[in-house]
Amino acid sequence: MKYVVGVDLGGTKFAVGAMDAEGTHEFAFQSQLTRAELSADHIVERIAKLVETVIAQTCAETGATRADFLGIGIGAPGPLRRADGVVVVAPNLGWHDYPLAEQLSAATRLNVILDNDANCATLGEWWIGAARGANNVVGLTIGTGIGGGLIFGGRLYHGSSDVAGEIGHTTIETAGRRCKCGNYGCLEAYASGPAIAERAREALEADGESLLHTITGGDLAAITAQHVYEAAQRGDDVAKEVVRDTARYLGAGVANMLNLFNPDVVVLAGSVTNAGELLLAPLRAEVKKRAFRPAVDAARIVPGDLGARAGVVGAVAMFLAEQRAGA
Amino acid sequence: MKYVVGVDLGGTKFAVGAMDAEGTHEFAFQSQLTRAELSADHIVERIAKLVETVIAQTCAETGATRADFLGIGIGAPGPLRRADGVVVVAPNLGWHDYPLAEQLSAATRLNVILDNDANCATLGEWWIGAARGANNVVGLTIGTGIGGGLIFGGRLYHGSSDVAGEIGHTTIETAGRRCKCGNYGCLEAYASGPAIAERAREALEADGESLLHTITGGDLAAITAQHVYEAAQRGDDVAKEVVRDTARYLGAGVANMLNLFNPDVVVLAGSVTNAGELLLAPLRAEVKKRAFRPAVDAARIVPGDLGARAGVVGAVAMFLAEQRAGA
Numbered sequence: 001m002k003y004v005v006g007v008d009l010g011g012t013k014f015a016v017g018a019m020d021a022e023g024t025h026e027f028a029f030q031s032q033l034t035r036a037e038l039s040a041d042h043i044v045e046r047i048a049k050l051v052e053t054v055i056a057q058t059c060a061e062t063g064a065t066r067a068d069f070l071g072i073g074i075g076a077p078g079p080l081r082r083a084d085g086v087v088v089v090a091p092n093l094g095w096h097d098y099p100l101a102e103q104l105s106a107a108t109r110l111n112v113i114l115d116n117d118a119n120c121a122t123l124g125e126w127w128i129g130a131a132r133g134a135n136n137v138v139g140l141t142i143g144t145g146i147g148g149g150l151i152f153g154g155r156l157y158h159g160s161s162d163v164a165g166e167i168g169h170t171t172i173e174t175a176g177r178r179c180k181c182g183n184y185g186c187l188e189a190y191a192s193g194p195a196i197a198e199r200a201r202e203a204l205e206a207d208g209e210s211l212l213h214t215i216t217g218g219d220l221a222a223i224t225a226q227h228v229y230e231a232a233q234r235g236d237d238v239a240k241e242v243v244r245d246t247a248r249y250l251g252a253g254v255a256n257m258l259n260l261f262n263p264d265v266v267v268l269a270g271s272v273t274n275a276g277e278l279l280l281a282p283l284r285a286e287v288k289k290r291a292f293r294p295a296v297d298a299a300r301i302v303p304g305d306l307g308a309r310a311g312v313v314g315a316v317a318m319f320l321a322e323q324r325a326g327a
Numbered sequence: 328m329k330y331v332v333g334v335d336l337g338g339t340k341f342a343v344g345a346m347d348a349e350g351t352h353e354f355a356f357q358s359q360l361t362r363a364e365l366s367a368d369h370i371v372e373r374i375a376k377l378v379e380t381v382i383a384q385t386c387a388e389t390g391a392t393r394a395d396f397l398g399i400g401i402g403a404p405g406p407l408r409r410a411d412g413v414v415v416v417a418p419n420l421g422w423h424d425y426p427l428a429e430q431l432s433a434a435t436r437l438n439v440i441l442d443n444d445a446n447c448a449t450l451g452e453w454w455i456g457a458a459r460g461a462n463n464v465v466g467l468t469i470g471t472g473i474g475g476g477l478i479f480g481g482r483l484y485h486g487s488s489d490v491a492g493e494i495g496h497t498t499i500e501t502a503g504r505r506c507k508c509g510n511y512g513c514l515e516a517y518a519s520g521p522a523i524a525e526r527a528r529e530a531l532e533a534d535g536e537s538l539l540h541t542i543t544g545g546d547l548a549a550i551t552a553q554h555v556y557e558a559a560q561r562g563d564d565v566a567k568e569v570v571r572d573t574a575r576y577l578g579a580g581v582a583n584m585l586n587l588f589n590p591d592v593v594v595l596a597g598s599v600t601n602a603g604e605l606l607l608a609p610l611r612a613e614v615k616k617r618a619f620r621p622a623v624d625a626a627r628i629v630p631g632d633l634g635a636r637a638g639v640v641g642a643v644a645m646f647l648a649e650q651r652a653g654a
Contacts, residue, residue: 171579262490
């Protein structure tokens, strides 16, 4: 049996795990804080160390040896260049043109293949998760930002310069809220975790009475999307309206994906899944209202199965797919 | 040499032509008014008659015989089912679940393959037009409506139930103008020919002085997008603002395509190309402002080369691609 290490590198945390090449078992899932203030080389060193820990642990569990490891798949924030494994810009990490694959390969003496983190998460859900067996898949990872991944005919679609799938940065209001990307009216500017919190703060300024005051101990700057879900679940009107609006924005975004890609499955992952049906039910209703009937009928809209492991699992799947394509 | 007939069926006109299977020559391009008030069977009869005229003319020009014709590719408004050649709904034709391929095949005794009209137009531009040689292409056909086609890796992408590519029906304003599809804020509700005319009428109500009064002989109900372009070209302020807004809306739509699909080429066809650089220059500027740099750098945004022939040429290309895929 052969094994592959998967790495999911984010601005806050990185996670490492291993899987057998059949995708039947996950081993030794580990994660650490990224500490983006450290140098890129230093972060890679720490990833490499965790990779060795994961390999050792997997070998102990399975009886495999280090020679049974084919290599490392790593998902990182984009834009990036897959061909030479370079992260072009990663604002959350402060990286510019950093040769991530090369450096991690040098540190581990293993073959390293790089792809976008949201692409990997989507591929993970397709491989062994909520979109298993589907032909065409749209994946959204909704957290600090909104990432996206596209699978057509069972393969990741990357576009002409590896930028494809930036669903979070599609305009849903041409003169809308300013987004971190510099554009106005991006889906991310309305429905990411921080955007949900910001809309809640604005709503509180207009309508003072809300459980959110109690939940946050009066510190409105500390509101998170999680607080909003909690208050909504407890029946708070302000929070319920914020969730309703979130479902409306995400619903418009997902409806756009249906009319464009006509997928079998839309997988929603990241913090949004924590809200569960509270968000998913009105989101599905909004999609049904907006998208073409044959597209609505064709698509299941589901939360991811793999939770925080999707990126690691998908990085393994991506490594294997690239190796097969290259062979 | 083998030949294929291409048919482009629209709500206003249908066009028929023939090409050799190498795509080097076009023959006997003909078009007629559709007369949508007639029964579907009657329209098919008239298409079949024009197909025979085109075949006869092509044979006369080339020395071919009817036996050298492989079949007919036909592009029609969607939604449709390619597998059995059925037009599911075509509001402009008043058709529901009409077996177009079967009927046209019965009338011509030729093999008929059906696809979406905007898909065909996009494939035509990829085959021998403005997107020739590109790998990933987004096509927009902007006229009475806004149709779209997607080519990934040199092949049309259809999605899971043949609905993919409905770029005109993606939301760019969540609480925006009502669209004919029932949704609010679709790109088509802002940037189709009739939408441009409607925005011009609204602008005239707010600001009375404009060449548009003279151009239309005072009949504002008669304003078309063409009138708006003409007035803008002659320096009319109201018309110039309508064109500027159109470029902004289309720019947002095209930027969305860049961030999602990261294509090599975006082909703009239909009446929009009549406005030329007047519209294209500000459109490109808007895209540059909105989309990610690596996506902007990768993509040429160009008018189509084939004009009204794109649909017919693409229907031929589609027929040949499907035949190859089936073989």
